[in-house]
Amino acid sequence: MADMTAKPNRGYRRWTPFWFLAPAVATLLLIGIYPTLFALITSFRRYNIARPREGFDFIGFDNYASVLTDSTFWASLGTTARFYVSVLPIQVMLGLAIALLLHKTGMGFLKALARVTLVVPLATTYAVVGLIGRLIFNRDFGVANQILNAIGVGGFDWLGSPRGAFTAIAIMDIWQWTPFCALIFLAGLSMVPGEIEEAARLETTSKWALLRYVQLPYLLPGLTALLILRSADVLKLFDMVFVMTRGGPGAATDLVSIYIQRVGFRIFDLGTASAQAILLLVLTILISRLYIRILYREVQ
Amino acid sequence: MRLSSSKLLHALGLTCVIVFSLFPFYWMIAASFKTQNDILASPPVWLFAPTLDNYRQVFSDSKVFGAVGNSLLIASATTALAVLLGAPAAYALARFEFRGKADLWFWFISNRMMSPIVLALPVYLLALQTGLLDTHLVLILVYLTFNLPIVVWICTDQFKSIPPDLEQAARLDGADQFTIFRKIYLPLGAPGIAVSAIFSFIFSWNELLYALVLTRRNVQTAPVVATSFMSGYELPWGKIMATGTVIVLPVTIFALIVSRHMVRGLTMGATK
Numbered sequence: 001m002a003d004m005t006a007k008p009n010r011g012y013r014r015w016t017p018f019w020f021l022a023p024a025v026a027t028l029l030l031i032g033i034y035p036t037l038f039a040l041i042t043s044f045r046r047y048n049i050a051r052p053r054e055g056f057d058f059i060g061f062d063n064y065a066s067v068l069t070d071s072t073f074w075a076s077l078g079t080t081a082r083f084y085v086s087v088l089p090i091q092v093m094l095g096l097a098i099a100l101l102l103h104k105t106g107m108g109f110l111k112a113l114a115r116v117t118l119v120v121p122l123a124t125t126y127a128v129v130g131l132i133g134r135l136i137f138n139r140d141f142g143v144a145n146q147i148l149n150a151i152g153v154g155g156f157d158w159l160g161s162p163r164g165a166f167t168a169i170a171i172m173d174i175w176q177w178t179p180f181c182a183l184i185f186l187a188g189l190s191m192v193p194g195e196i197e198e199a200a201r202l203e204t205t206s207k208w209a210l211l212r213y214v215q216l217p218y219l220l221p222g223l224t225a226l227l228i229l230r231s232a233d234v235l236k237l238f239d240m241v242f243v244m245t246r247g248g249p250g251a252a253t254d255l256v257s258i259y260i261q262r263v264g265f266r267i268f269d270l271g272t273a274s275a276q277a278i279l280l281l282v283l284t285i286l287i288s289r290l291y292i293r294i295l296y297r298e299v300q
Numbered sequence: 301m302r303l304s305s306s307k308l309l310h311a312l313g314l315t316c317v318i319v320f321s322l323f324p325f326y327w328m329i330a331a332s333f334k335t336q337n338d339i340l341a342s343p344p345v346w347l348f349a350p351t352l353d354n355y356r357q358v359f360s361d362s363k364v365f366g367a368v369g370n371s372l373l374i375a376s377a378t379t380a381l382a383v384l385l386g387a388p389a390a391y392a393l394a395r396f397e398f399r400g401k402a403d404l405w406f407w408f409i410s411n412r413m414m415s416p417i418v419l420a421l422p423v424y425l426l427a428l429q430t431g432l433l434d435t436h437l438v439l440i441l442v443y444l445t446f447n448l449p450i451v452v453w454i455c456t457d458q459f460k461s462i463p464p465d466l467e468q469a470a471r472l473d474g475a476d477q478f479t480i481f482r483k484i485y486l487p488l489g490a491p492g493i494a495v496s497a498i499f500s501f502i503f504s505w506n507e508l509l510y511a512l513v514l515t516r517r518n519v520q521t522a523p524v525v526a527t528s529f530m531s532g533y534e535l536p537w538g539k540i541m542a543t544g545t546v547i548v549l550p551v552t553i554f555a556l557i558v559s560r561h562m563v564r565g566l567t568m569g570a571t572k
Contacts, residue, residue: 016477017396024389024448025404031441032411035422042422101313110314117321119562123555124325125506127523128544132324134530135331135339135537143327146343175324183563225567229413236415239508243527257509260417265513270421277418284418288410296405 036281039274047271063275073276075251076259083166083255084234087173092226094174095181096219100211102182103189115186118179129172130243134159137168137244144168162252165245169253172240177230184222191218221295228291232284256280325548332542339537354538364543367525371547374436374521375504378443382500385444386451387493391481393452394459395467408449416509419445424513434516442510447500450565454499457564458492459485498558499565502551522547 046059067073098118102111121129137144137158145155158164192215200214238257241247247254247262260280264273331339333350358364393401423442427433462485470480486493511521520528526543529536558565 017392017398020388020392020396020477020481021404024385024452027385027444028407028448031423032407032419032445035419035426038426039418039422042425097313098317101310101317104310106307107310107314110311110318114314114317114321116556116559117318119555119559120321120325120552122562122566123502123506123552124548125508125523125544125551127506127508127527128328128548129324131526131530131540131544132328135541136324136327141340141342141344143344149343172324175320179321180563180566184567187563229567232413236413236417238415238417239506239523242508242512243530257415257417260415261420261509261513264417264421265424270425274421277415277421280415281418284414285410288406288413291413292406292409296409 039277042270043274043278045271047274048267048269050268059271063271064279067272067275067279072251072254072259073256076254076256079251079254080234080237080256083170083173083237084231086166087170087177087234088227088230090174091178091181091230092223094178096185098178098182099185099189102186118182121176121179124176126176126239127243129176130240133168133172133240133244137164159245160249162250165249165252169241169244172244173237176240177233181226184226185219188219188222189215224294225291228287228294232287232291235280235284235287328541328544328548331537332545334538336536336538351538354542357536357539358542358546361539363520363525364522364546367520367522368546370436370519371505371522374439374443374519375501377436378440378447378504379497379500381440382444382447382451383493383497386448386496387455387486387489388481390452390455391459391485393456395464408452411445411449414445416507420510420513423510427514433514434518436519438514439511439519439521442514443504443507446503450499450503451493451496454496454561454565455489455492458489462488495558495561495565498554499561502554505547505551 043063044058044060046054046057046062048054098114102115124132136142139145139155139157139160142155142158144158148155156164158168197210197214200210204210234255236257237255238261241253241255241258242261245253247258256276257280260273260276263269263276330348332354333352334345334348335351335353338345338348392398393404419442423438424433427435427438432438466484466488467480470484475483506523507521508523508527511524512527515521515524522543526540526547529540529543555562
């Protein structure tokens with residue numbers, strides 16, 4: 001966090017901060033809170049706009065009951081969790097390896113170049129990442145199968161098979177977000193005071209010991225941030241997967257945001273979708289609380 | 301010149317990092333210069349005679365042109381609004397203590413994490429009822445839900461780094477808060493404001509879900525149009541990849557400008 005040493009203002013009138021904040025807060029109430037309340041109300045109503053004849057009555061907790069007993073909803077949460085535990089360890093390990101390469105002394109130009117290119121995946125429009133994935137993982141003319149054939153494994157139907165599709169979206173996610181992990185770890189590594197690192201290098205030649213006993217403490221806050229942020233990111237992951245697989249084949253890549261979008265905007269059952277969205281919101285709020293409790297301790 | 305094996309390994313590793321980061325990007329750009337036959341070649345060709353046909357098609361397609369225009373308008377307008385509303389709020393958060401400050405922070409962080417589908421459902425219904433569906437305005441407003449927190453966060457951090465003495469001195473000269481904000485904080489905080497504006501532009505430009513759900517014919521954004529080419533029997537791969545390149549190139553350049561701030565922007569400053 002920024003320095004907290006700056007003294008707050010003295011002698012200002014009580015209402016001064018209000019005037020600076022009011023426009024932003026009013027806007028957030030209008031575009032954030034009001035729609036959220038509207039979703040909450042919708043979640044207690046029958047609200048299928050494809051079947052207006054059924055009416056829009058209040059039905060209490062019926063939508064929630066049907067969501068909580070909907071095996072597809074739970075399956076989509078399960079797929080989301082499986083996606084998280086599939087990509088995150090790889091992203092963390094690759095990211096750490098890249099950060100260590102970038103932290104090592106020497107190779108100035110190549111390091112600077114690598115550091116800059118890491119930004120490219122992060123900035124690439126998520127939908128376009130999906131388009132690129134469709135091309136790379138095409139069964140007939142995709143480069144992924146060409147590479148597999150070249151090393152003698154043999155290609156297969158990536159996007160047409162459940163396992164292949166899940167792996168393909170995981171690979172695209174790993175491509176896009178490993179740089180994020182790398183940059184966070186690199187920031188952590190550069191926080192290690194120079195004298196301490198020098199002294200440790202004199203004591204031991206083991207890189208592992210250096211990492212474990214000197215650098216790791218500085219990497220932990222970043223790792224914690226990553227674990228929490230990435231969990232929220234996976235819960236909201238939509239664009240890339242929608243473009244690449246639309247959740248298929250079958251339900252192989254049916255992440256929770258994809259499923260809710262389908263219930264809301266394909267089946268047009270907005271009552272049920274709103275109940276699902278509210279549950280997702282509750283989950284997100286819990287994650288945010290965790291993030292703040294752990295990482296912004298000094299603010300509170 | 302002799303290289304030790306450790307140096308060689310280091311160089312090799314870094315080269316792998318560069319290839320890893322750029323390969324999908326390169327593959328898209330390469331495909332955008334290929335003829336349909338070259339793209340459909342199995343196995344894929346790495347050397348080919350480049351063609352500009354795909355770009356000719358893209359730049360003469362009024363749909364793509366209109367979509368890029370829509371994206372530009374929406375991303376610029378929402379960014380301008382986010383800065384206009386966010387910078388004063390950031391000043392209050394940086395320099396004043398008041399009740400509810402922690403709650404406001406919490407609100408901003410939650411917004412960073414929330415799935416857009418949560419708001420897309422009610423905003424769709426509200427837009428349907430008020431006739432705002434398929435207008436620029438609805439996207440400009442809804443994008444503020446993630447842009448405003450980003451702007452407020454980055455600017456708060458920047459304003460905190462401005463020495464409070466400057467403000468005290470100005471107050472002794474009789475300046476009121478608004479003058480202080482305008483004459484001291486805006487000019488001295490300009491770098492942070494610019495960074496936050498670039499972030500806000502990138503996020504808005506890249507967004508797909510809201511744009512997909514809240515627009516129809518009139519205000520389709522560039523990612524929506526690029527995605528829409530992905531249907532039908534024989535996909536125009538070259539054109540799709542050329543459109544993708546046109547979409548990604550401007551934001552990549554922006555991202556390179558703010559690359560030093562990338563981590564702070566994406567973590568809401570939890571790590572430095």
